[in-house]
Amino acid sequence: MATVLQCFALLCACYIDTTLSHFELKNVTYSKKVSLSSGYQGNTYPGSLAVNGIFSDFAHTSTEKSPWMRVDLGHQLHDFDARVGDTIHHMHLCGHFTGVAYNGQRIAIWCPHNTVGGYVQVQIVAGSASVLSPAEILVWGVHMN
Secondary structure: OOEEEEEEEEEOOOOOOOOOOOOOOOOOOOOOEEEEOOOOOOOOOOHHHHOOOOOOOOOOOOOOOOOOEEEEOOOOEEEEEEEEEEEOOEEEEEEEEEEEEOOOOEEEEEEEEEEEEOEEEEEEOOOOOOOOOOOEEEEEEEEOO
C-alpha cells in the first residue's frame, strides 16, 4: 500500500508540544548520559540511576554546597537527507537539512506534490562517524489503494 506524502517532519531529542493532542508526552531523559557534581561513596549511586525508568533506585551526590545533576539530551542530528521510495532500493530525495539540529527544534521537510512511497529514510550525509537519535519522525500523507 503506497502513501502520498505531503510533509515529513522530524523532532529532535527533547521536543515536547503539549498544545497538540496528537503528540504523546514521553520521557526524553530515559537512558541519557547523566553527570553529577560529585559521587556518593565513590560512585555507589551513579547518575544513570536517575534516568533508568526504575523508581525504586536513585542517584546520589556527596554532601556539598549547591549539588547538581546534568542530563545530556543530545543533539546528534545534522546534515541529513530525507528520502521516499516505493522500495528500499529506489529512494528519491524529498529534502535536505543542513547544519546541526538542536534540542527542541522541529524540522519540517515538504515533499514535492504527489510524492508517493511506502518507505521513508533519514540519513546523515556529512561529517565523520555519527549517531542518529531523533525523538520522533512523523509523516503526514494519504493512504492509496
